[in-house]
Amino acid sequence: xxxxxxxxxxxxxxxxxxxxxxxxxxxxxxxxxxxxxxxxxxxxxxxxxxxxxxxxxxxxxxxxxxxxxxxxxxxxxxxxxxxxxxxxxxxxxxxxxxxxxxxxxxxxxxxxxxxxxxxxxxxxxxxxxxxxxxxx
Numbered sequence: 001x002x003x004x005x006x007x008x009x010x011x012x013x014x015x016x017x018x019x020x021x022x023x024x025x026x027x028x029x030x031x032x033x034x035x036x037x038x039x040x041x042x043x044x045x046x047x048x049x050x051x052x053x054x055x056x057x058x059x060x061x062x063x064x065x066x067x068x069x070x071x072x073x074x075x076x077x078x079x080x081x082x083x084x085x086x087x088x089x090x091x092x093x094x095x096x097x098x099x100x101x102x103x104x105x106x107x108x109x110x111x112x113x114x115x116x117x118x119x120x121x122x123x124x125x126x127x128x129x130x131x132x133x134x135x136x
Contacts (some may be wrong), residue, residue: 005034043120050116057105057112064102071095 011021024030063121078084078091 046116046119050112053112055110057109058060060105061102061109062099064098064105067098068095069098071098 007021007025008018010016011018014021066111071091074087074091075095
């Protein structure tokens with residue numbers, strides 16, 4: 001029924017009396033079980049989103065490194081006495097862009113890791129709290 005579930009709504013949905021639903025809640029530890037279920041669902045969603053985000057950042061880091069590598073290799077082949085020197089600003093911009101992409105992605109990776117730690121802490125705290133009160 002979701003995080004906003006109430007005993008009254010459960011009773012109506014199951015077409016049972018509120019008294020029976022309240023007794024079952026106590027007998028079967030619904031607070032603990034509902035909290036565990038909610039936490040499992042939230043944790044799965046966070047892991048999926050975090051995994052996709054991590055893959056994206058890893059890809060961006062690799063793109064940044066590739067730009068730097070390609071430009072550095074091209075710089076090694078430039079004959080500074082020839083007309084090839086006209087490509088120097090483009091190669092330097094390519095290196096610069098690669099550095100920025102890699103640096104930004106690495107910073108975002110660190111931020112995401114810290115956020116993930118905070119979310120895990122929140123999930124652990126929520127897991128210790130009952131899902132609903134007696135009067136629900």
